[in-house]
Amino acid sequence: MSNRKIVDARGSFCPGPLMELIAAIKAAQIGDELEVLSSDKASANDIPEWIRKVKHEHLGTTEENGVWHVVVKKAK
């Protein structure tokens, strides 16, 4: 059963949303879904690029009032 965890990285310039996701994904179980909230648009591109490299699954990105929601599934 999957369980979705929110990684609230709004306002994070250093270490930044991707670093928050990397840390959270390590702590997650295979099959878990993580939703990163980011107020930084560049991260909306960086995160899927990293997910592809490491071969997790990108379930989608949406924007709402200047906050990007990137949903990821831990695949391995």
Add this chain to the structure above:
Amino acid sequence: MKILIVGGGMGGTILANNLARRLSTELRSGKARITMLSASDRHMYQPGLLYLAVGRMTPDELYRDQRSLLEPGIEFHVDPAEEFRLDKNEVRTQGGTVHGYDVMVVATGSRPMPQEIPGLAENSEMFYTEESALKMFRSLQQFQGGRVVIAMGVPHKCPMAPLEIAFMLHDYFRNRGILDKTKIHYTYPIGRVHSLENVAKWAAPEFDRLGISYETFFNVKEVDGTTKIVKSEEGTETNYDMLITIPAHRGMEVIEKNGMGARGWIPTHRNKLNMEGRDNVFVIGDTTNIPISKAGSTAHFEAEALGENIAAMLKMGMPVREYDGKVFCFIETGNDRATYASFNYLNPPEPKAPTRAIHWFKLAYNKLYWASARGLL
């Protein structure tokens, strides 16, 4: 009001002194009481470890007696918290004493966990503890040239340290006259050489100029000490003669054991700094789960905001300030130059070109820190 501060590091000490000044009358009259619990009678200036690792500071320069840093009126016990009874507003210590509180602040910091990556602890050098920094310096002194790889895990405290150690090693090898026989290879978890875009834009050409090679999107998966190879989560690998690491951190074990936060990171309100779901428990410094730099300056600004709020809660029944995510970090860029990054939740940093003046200011701050911990700066 009984105020209990758990942790006598950067955040806890600055907060305790800030409160003792604001509440001097209340402390004298007995209306307020400040108690601090810590795990050590010494206070370490952790940024000094970076200099210790390259032989530019000695261990004695890193420490002060914790009591000497505290305002009179603060009750101090070297007796670590063991059990947090949040529903009863009390904490039991290792020594068996039970401390009740009206308001508690947790500032127990974080710790590096090299043992979580297969092969990392046995095959690398690090500088996040006194012992490891001294060992790293001994290894460096014996090093006669070869390939030095810098690799890190996230989260870790002091996000500037990876860049700083790369630049400082470059100058160390140059001063020893072995730079021509040494290759520094820097790796970083995300798609550029630093999380701050402007810092990355400046640092990458600086690496090129100094002959430091780099590889991005590199998250350490395991280290093979026999073949001397570091493998990444991304499927790449790189060989080393000396591996220098900043491992991923966790909060303290006591936080995990008490179920206060996964991996020791306590869910904390980003502006009010209270532990989620508790209005009389606050959290500052490395052990929060707030997604900003785990740095002394973060702990410092959080402590100032919280000090003002706790004093106001006692004097007028409500807090007066919100923490705005402020962080200020120096960035050493070698032996003689430095720059800085200053930012908050809303405003990204815009680091300027490094100068000698900022480097001298950082060296001065290494001494001034003790005044800052006392709350004088």
